[in-house]
Amino acid sequence: MTALWPAAEQDALRAGAIRWLAARTNDGLDALTSEEIGEFTFGGVSFRLMDPQRGIRKPRQFTAALSIRTTYRPEGAERPYEDDMGPDGLVRYKWRGDAPNHPENRALREAMIHRAPLIWFWGVGQALYKPVFPVYLIAEEEAQQQFVVATDGLQHLQQTTSPMEEVLRRYLRQETYRRLHQPVFRSMIMRAYESSCAVCQLRHSPLLDAAHIVEDRHERGIASVRNGLALCKIHHAAYDVGILGLTPELRVEVRADILGEVDGPLLEHGIKKLHGRPLMVVPRRRADRPDPDLLQIHYERFRAS
Structure with missing residues (x-):
């Protein structure tokens, strides 16, 4: 013993x-x-x-x-x-x-x-x-x-x-x-997106966030993989404030006034050139991919802004 x-x-x-x-x-x-x-x-x-x-x-x-x-x-x-x-x-x-x-x-x-x-x-x-x-x-x-x-x-x-x-x-x-x-x-x-930003493929874990598609205070904002995206901190912030949107078909859009703005290389290459591109990282398992209905809720809010 x-x-x-x-x-x-x-x-x-x-x-x-x-x-x-x-x-x-x-x-x-x-x-x-x-x-x-x-x-x-x-x-x-x-x-x-x-x-x-x-x-x-x-x-x-x-x-x-x-x-x-x-x-x-x-x-x-x-x-x-x-x-x-x-x-x-x-x-x-x-x-x-x-x-x-x-x-x-x-x-x-x-x-x-x-x-x-x-x-x-x-x-x-x-x-x-x-x-x-x-x-x-x-x-x-x-x-x-x-x-x-x-x-x-x-x-x-x-x-x-x-x-x-x-x-x-x-x-x-x-x-x-x-x-x-x-x-x-x-x-x-991070497991679903293999620790990569869905928008730009950045793979440095300390610079990545788990972003809610629909915020957790929303009635459908549960902490589920289907209500989440792996985003780097810049693209997470851009997504939350309505600079960057995502269609239900998983295509990135950038707000119209931002597309017309002239600024440094980060805005030009890190934000504006994403417009119209599909997500660079999508979960392998279909069950882990973003819920189109939740994407639609956020996309309508993005378009209204």
């Missing part, structure tokens, strides 16, 4: 894993394959951060869970466990099975009690995961068989009955999207 590590050594591994993931993911921007995640070492020895079969990783040397995993779900498919956001703006992570004393549920409970930082591996493709770190379990909802998950900096914020509760709830929801859902959305888009 493997002996438990001292608490300080367990803490050191958690901190080392988070530093390693930050370096390997470009400070959280990029997703990693299962094989890449398996390259982590601690003290020169290989150490598994994610369980290949189970959703919850509790090393034998640890008193509490180290990581949790959400499996990849293609469009229209269901996951075996559905993790979702609650009315308080925080995400839920389901128990393993329905037995509260299942060893993996006990491991999560230990992480909650001791406020241990966890890594959440969120599936964004086959054997491709977006690591989100650190996250904390701050409560357990036994009736719903789930734990409440908070991102760093939110774990000590508690719900109250004060008039500020709705403000707090909105803040928590915004922060959860910023720390969890938006990075996952970005990783899904």
Whole structure:
């Protein structure tokens, strides 16, 4: 039987894993394959951060869970466990099975009690995961068989009955999207577009964004691959402010007044010469390609501008 590590050594591994993931993911921007995640070492020895079969990783040397995993779900498919956001703006992570004393549920409970930082591996493709770190379990909802998950900096914020509760709830929801859902959305888009700008083919990850075709506050603005484009920061900004549009047939258009403007080489070659050209990068899988109806919504707004 493997002996438990001292608490300080367990803490050191958690901190080392988070530093390693930050370096390997470009400070959280990029997703990693299962094989890449398996390259982590601690003290020169290989150490598994994610369980290949189970959703919850509790090393034998640890008193509490180290990581949790959400499996990849293609469009229209269901996951075996559905993790979702609650009315308080925080995400839920389901128990393993329905037995509260299942060893993996006990491991999560230990992480909650001791406020241990966890890594959440969120599936964004086959054997491709977006690591989100650190996250904390701050409560357990036994009736719903789930734990409440908070991102760093939110774990000590508690719900109250004060008039500020709705403000707090909105803040928590915004922060959860910023720390969890938006990075996952970005990783899904980068996978579909092979980390290339759809308009100009730029392939430098730090200069790429996952752009919504229809903004997330729109009733149809879900964080789905079909509602996204991989765009470099310049073309993302141009798309958002209506300088650059995209037809439902995936052809780029530039606003008429910009076409008549005389400026430096960036405007001439980086914007104006795109007019009338098809997208340079389109997802290989048809299921990942932009939704024509969503493109039409944005294109009509572009034309009206």
